[in-house]
Amino acid sequence: MESRITVYITLVAISGVLSIFLCLYSVYKRKDIPGSPYLILLTALQAVYIFAFAFELASDTLQEIKRWVVVEYIGIGFAPVLGLLLVIRYIAAALPRLLTYSMFAIPVITLIMTATNDWHHLFYKHIYLRDDTPTPMADVVIGQWYIVQGSYTFGCLLAGGLLLIWQWRKTNRAYRLQLFTLISGQFVPMIASFLYLMGVTPDGMDPVPFVLCITSSMYIWAMMSTHMLRISPIAKESLFESMAEGVLVLDLSEKLIDYNGAAQRMLPQLKASMIGDTLDTVWEKMCGNSFPIAREASGIQGHMKWQFRHSSSDYEVRSSVIKGKRGDIVGSLLMLIDATERYRLQEQLKQQAYYDGLTGIYNRAQFIHRARTMLEATEAKRQPVSLILFDIDYFKQFNDTYGHDTGDAVLIHTVTACRSLLPEDALFGRYGGEEFVVALQGYTGKEAVQLANRLREALPAAPLASAHGPLTVTASFGVAGADHSQYNLEAMLRDADEALYEAKRSGRNTVGIVSRSLAPESRPKPIPS
Template sequence: MLNELFMYTFTVIIAGVLSLFLCFYAQFRLKDAPGVRPYILVALFSAFFTFSYAFELASPSLERIKFWLNIEYLAMPFIPVFILLMCFEYVGQKLKPYLYYILFVIPIITIFMHETNGLHHLYYTSMGLNSDSPFPILKVEHGAWFYVHSIFLFLCLMISIITLLMKLKKAKFRFRMQIILMVSGIVMPIIANYFYLNGLSPYGIDLGPISMSISFIFHGAALLFYQMFNVTPIARDSVFESMKDGVLVLNQNGVIVDFNHAMLDVIPNLKSQVIGKSIVDGYGQLADIIRLEAELDYELCLDEEKTYYHIRFSTVRNKNNKIIGKIITFVNVTERVLLQEQLKNLASMDGLTEVYSRNFFMQESEKMMESLSMTWGKVSVIMFDIDHFKNVNDSFGHEAGDRVLAHVAGLAKESLRSTDIIGRYGGEEFILLLPDTPLIAAYELAQSIRVKITESVTPFMNQEIHVTSSFGVSSAQIMEGDHSQTLKNLMREADQALYGAKRKGRNYVELFEQAFEYSS
């Protein structure tokens, strides 16, 4: 008698130890994998249930047995729910939030009915000890709610099994072994309860807790040998939602089918309610880009902060190769775009004076001239340099010369419009292109800059450096088709005028017309 009782109790304890071990193993090794959190709760509640049942088997009286039975029912009703949730997460099925709450309604009612059974006898109609057993074993007559709970438990387990088996055909070997072992572990309590409910278990012992030792052997094999939960066959939520890139899924009619959490960084007002609505409704420029399937860098400005995304498109086809939708991916390329802008600035700007380099000045001027040729606009060019700049370097050193160059460039920039272009032409020489500016206006601007430079000083090591500048000005009306040649002519004319200013004693503004007359 004692040997039989020890065997049953020992088997139940082994089941509890196994489930507790797998609970800790999953918690510390696999806690972020899909399906692991419900599995941890399954293992924890199962350990609680089986250890409580071991105490029930060891109890010498009906009162002690009832006490441990009530303890068991604090955990047992939730186990099938967590198994179901585990299987849903494992295959990537997402339940709506309200369904989670509904699933826990019957277990909570079951606990209430069980703990208050003495008031209504809806769970057990009678309770006593089995007279045919060599040791105290509970014998009960089941009430109506017991069968409600049993049907609920059976449905949860069967739906779990079906959910797993539906993925078996498409799964690779490792995943198939995971699924087979998981299903085997879930089937064992169903078989054990069949024997118990039909009076086929020895002495009427509840074989459910005993069967869990076999269940967790299967689960242990799946975890340790086939990496259950490490990689899942269709872990949609884990992969899709954890992607750093925003993903938007549309059907063939441009209707939003799905999106991941990262898309909220791109379109903050995306909510679950947009599912089933067209992308063209309320998304402005982005909708146009998606409609045209234009792969490009998209600039997003939120809270005065710019973010850049590269938009990519890929089609979704069915088995008949028919297009049924498209996937739009938003890859954050902000670092790349900012780096390109920095490199562009380094290539386009003169680092010392912070004006355009000569090459970039020519590029921007060509664009401006082409634009002006469409309207036959007037344009002027000013070239100027710092008088006797070599003397500054010889007297104060090259560092002082650099200070003077930066100071003079800054004074010139202060006088320009946003449409004007300034560049460092070489050494101490600068060039300005002034769109929509006649000769007289360019002359007045040059005079203004000349006076500023003359009246200002450049501080350097407790000294003040005074310099002057000479200016040459040319102007022309841009004719359609000849803008490139006109720019070269204007630069040559401004250069001739500049040398005319130097011949007149420097610190002077010379117009090309005057320089031409003087040289002739």
């Protein structure tokens, strides 16, 4: 019996040490833990109760035991109330301040009752030393107020447990383990206390201090492994999940803490198993690349294109900080706003404003705008620039003979055949009905003539397949070459048009050239087919 008591005192002391450790950890992490004052006080009072109980077991006289019982109720009388307030804070509920203060009325009365019990015996009718133990141990006959305090303690634990159970279905699966830990912290001490009152515990020992060792260990594990009580209270789920914007919750080290359903729908590869990973790691797991938007001092802000299977979406990405009650930053929210339709509309408007609706190349206005920009760049770099102006030979006959649908097909066929031969940095635009223009940076007039001839030869080499059979398409070309010091865009277009006119007058399917940088007598004649 004596050895069992020694082992029990040791276990109770270990429980007290764990409670102190949890209290100190809560103080250290108080900025990250909503409701940290309640948790700090709860664990501190648990430590007071546990060590007072250990000293009671080690006491030699009844009077000493009574003194430690009073100290025990400094801890155990108030702890259930603090536990309930912690649960209420965790589910993001709020109580009026007066009601919160009034919840401590019974524990205060209990403390007074235990300290003055020898005068009224309302808490314990009788406290006496047992005669069946080798060391002094007290037994009690409970009084009326003991029943009040016991009922109140059970009520607080039960209310906290039921509030948490009620939140179970609303809680993200990734956080149910931490919720289960909190539920256990409410019900396990209550069950242990009930078994003690029923007199079914070994040697009549109170198992609650030992059980608190277990629950304290669970709390420590939960806090250190799942970030319990950090940033993500349960009751935010209804609001969190109803948001149309995707939301990723990050802690200070950019680790993923939580996300809502909208984020999971926007990013189908996002999984609960990624919680705890950094933002870059999450992105690498989802798409093989780190997060695509740069971090700025003001936060994260930008546009992101997301590709999933055969569809793509455009998201506006914004971040905002999460502040604690003291105004310090405890994390951030990364919001994804679906802007797919807006970007598609912008792209359509851009296509209409910048590009020819039939062929997909620049329209006349956009070509002239970009060509002027190109000329400014060539002037700064002192590079040559050339223009190729060409139109389809006998285009009116295609329309008159085969119809406008075939005429449109001829235009598209011409653009397709030429585009594959043009350099990537060439500007290619539709200048008129069947007339096209190409601006070439860094090309001399002679180099532009060579390219124009390749274009001219490519067109008839690949006849257009139509309902009327293969149709051979040819075009006439005019080339204007100049260096930066001699030409502006309007002059180059006039010279290219003059060269094109010369090519048509010379029998079509030819290339003509005008270059002010060459002496007039050395200008090449139109090149026949």
